[in-house]
Structure formats: C-alpha cells, structure tokens
Amino acid sequence: xxxxxxxxxxxxxxxxxxxxxxxxxxxxxxxxxxxxxxxxxxxxxxxxxxxxxxxxxxxxxxxxxxxxxxxxxxxxxxxxxxxxxxxxxxxxxxxxxxxxxxxxxxxxxxxxxxxxxxxxxxxxxxxxxxxxxxxxxxxxxxxxxxxxxxxxxxxxxxxxxxxxxxxxxxxxxxxxxxxxxxxxxxxxxxxxxxxxxxxxxxxxxxxxxxxxxxxxxxxxxxxxxxxxxxxxxxxxxxxxxxxxx
Numbered sequence: 001x002x003x004x005x006x007x008x009x010x011x012x013x014x015x016x017x018x019x020x021x022x023x024x025x026x027x028x029x030x031x032x033x034x035x036x037x038x039x040x041x042x043x044x045x046x047x048x049x050x051x052x053x054x055x056x057x058x059x060x061x062x063x064x065x066x067x068x069x070x071x072x073x074x075x076x077x078x079x080x081x082x083x084x085x086x087x088x089x090x091x092x093x094x095x096x097x098x099x100x101x102x103x104x105x106x107x108x109x110x111x112x113x114x115x116x117x118x119x120x121x122x123x124x125x126x127x128x129x130x131x132x133x134x135x136x137x138x139x140x141x142x143x144x145x146x147x148x149x150x151x152x153x154x155x156x157x158x159x160x161x162x163x164x165x166x167x168x169x170x171x172x173x174x175x176x177x178x179x180x181x182x183x184x185x186x187x188x189x190x191x192x193x194x195x196x197x198x199x200x201x202x203x204x205x206x207x208x209x210x211x212x213x214x215x216x217x218x219x220x221x222x223x224x225x226x227x228x229x230x231x232x233x234x235x236x237x238x239x240x241x242x243x244x245x
Contacts, residue, residue: 002098002143004072005088007234008160008169009219016219018172025177027092027149031065051109055116055144069144074104076126076141080183082159085238086137089161089186089215092178094145095154103144107132136239152177159183163216187214188241197239198232206233213237 004027008018021027030048052068053061060068072094075083082091105116106125115125125141132139149155157179164170165182173180190206190213206213209221218237222230 001075001078001083001096002072002094002102002145003075003082003084003159004070004092004094004145004149005082005084005086006090006092007088007215007219008090008158008164008173009167009216010222011219016168016172018169018176021151022172022175025150025152027070027151027155029065029068029070031068047110051112054112055103055105055109069103069146070149072143072145073140074122074126074143076122076129080159081186081242082183084140086140086235089218089234089238090164091159092149092151093156093159094149095156098145098149098154101146103146104141105144106141107134108138108140108142109144137235150177155179157181161185161215163187163214167216169216185214185243186237186241187212187243188237189213192240193236194240198236202229202232202236205229206236209233213241 006017009016011017012020015023056069072092073082073084077083082088084091099119103116103118104122104125105113106128107113115121115128122141129139129141151158155176155178158173158176159181160169160173160183162182162185164173170180189211190203193203193206195203205225210217213233215237218230218234221233
C-alpha cells in the first residue's frame with residue numbers, strides 16, 4: 001500500500017497542517033504548501049525541481065504547482081506506523097487503486113536513483129531496499145502519486161499517533177472525509193536517545209521539552225525552536241520511540 005506521511009500538528013501559517021488540509025480537501029506537494037519534512041527546495045531551479053525534471057523527463061517543468069505529484073512511500077512491510085516514519089508521526093493510507101497512477105524509486109529521489117518506474121518494478125525496488133543496509137528511517141521505497149489526491153475519494157484512512165486523542169488534531173481529522181485510525185504510538189524520554197544518532201545537543205533539547213516526548217508535544221515546539229532542530233528530534237523519537245519496541 002502507499003502511505004503519505006506527515007506531521008498533523010506542525011504549523012502552516014496560523015493553522016496546523018491538518019487544519020489546512022481540511023480547508024483545502026487535497027493532499028498537496030511541497031511546491032504548493034511550502035513545507036516539508038525533508039529539504040525545502042521545491043521552486044523553479046531548486047534541487048527538488050531538478051530531481052523531478054530528471055525523473056519525469058521534464059513533464060512537470062511548465063506545469064502549475066498543483067499539477068505536480070505528491071510524495072509517499074510503498075509500505076512494503078505493512079508497518080502499522082506507515083512506510084516512511086522519517087517524514088511524520090501520522091499518515092494517509094491510500095486506496096489500492098492509487099498504485100495504478102504511481103511511480104516508484106529506490107533510493108530517495110534526492111539521491112538521483114538509477115532504479116525508477118511503475119508498479120511493475122516494485123519487487124526489484126523492495127529487494128534493493130531490503131539489501132541496502134540503510135538506517136531504519138532511510139530504507140523506504142519512495143512513491144510518487146500522479147494526479148489529485150482527495151481525502152474524501154482517494155484515502156482509506158488517516159492514521160494518527162494516539163497522543164492526538166482528544167486534541168484539535170483529532171477534531172480536524174474527522175472533517176477530512178476519510179476514516180480515522182490510530183497506530184500504537186511514539187513516546188520516549190531523552191534517556192532513550194543515542195547521542196551519536198543526531199547529536200548530544202538534540203538530546204539536551206529533548207530533555208528541555210519535558211519528561212516524556214510525544215508527537216503532540218513536538219508540534220508546538222516548532223513555533224519556538226529552530227525547525228531543523230525539531231526535525232532531528234523527531235528522527236530520534238521515530239527511531240527510538242516506537243511503543244512496544
């Protein structure tokens with residue numbers, strides 16, 4: 001299945017990301033939203049623009065931002081946390097027919113992969129990912145969904161972290177027009193993190209934010225701390241904070 005990972009309570013202007021999604025009705029690419037859990041290079045001539053021009057043979061070079069594909073992953077192991085936890089604590093699980101209009105690559109398109117194609121290549125890409133020996137956060141098979149992704153038509157469910165139960169995120173999720181589910185959750189303390197993973201400074205940042213870290217806690221922290229530091233902190237929580245190991 002294809003999953004689209006995101007951080008629902010991270011800021012998007014005055015709203016949270018998931019609130020902007022409700023207002024729009026569509027899952028949008030970085031070229032439209034201006035936000036990303038990866039690099040921010042989605043503009044004419046930027047790295048993301050160049051990678052897409054290479055992958056898609058210039059198909060989108062002159063197209064409006066809304067026409068561009070959206071990025072997700074092929075959840076090859078049916079992981080309940082989603083297939084690309086590097087990019088968010090929650091995810092949209094697309095309906096099976098989305099595979100028919102998707103392309104895939106391994107490794108990430110930022111690495112200018114040689115292996116790229118439609119679903120007929122998935123078996124090979126999954127094998128390459130399994131054999132790559134990458135870190136848990138980097139071994140995903142990237143997916144590109146071409147055409148509109150509507151929450152009320154193309155999504156089976158939004159799958160949230162349980163720390164969002166009873167919050168504005170949960171309220172917004174029920175307005176998307178798709179199912180709402182929860183995975184087992186991410187939670188950890190600063191002592192659970194390996195300082196060598198993203199640096200001792202990130203561990204100290206974690207310690208300053210509270211006794212226990214959850215995705216619900218990290219969203220507000222983006223407004224008061226450097227976004228890249230919170231992204232690295234998220235990587236630690238994703239890597240070391242799965243409930244149940």
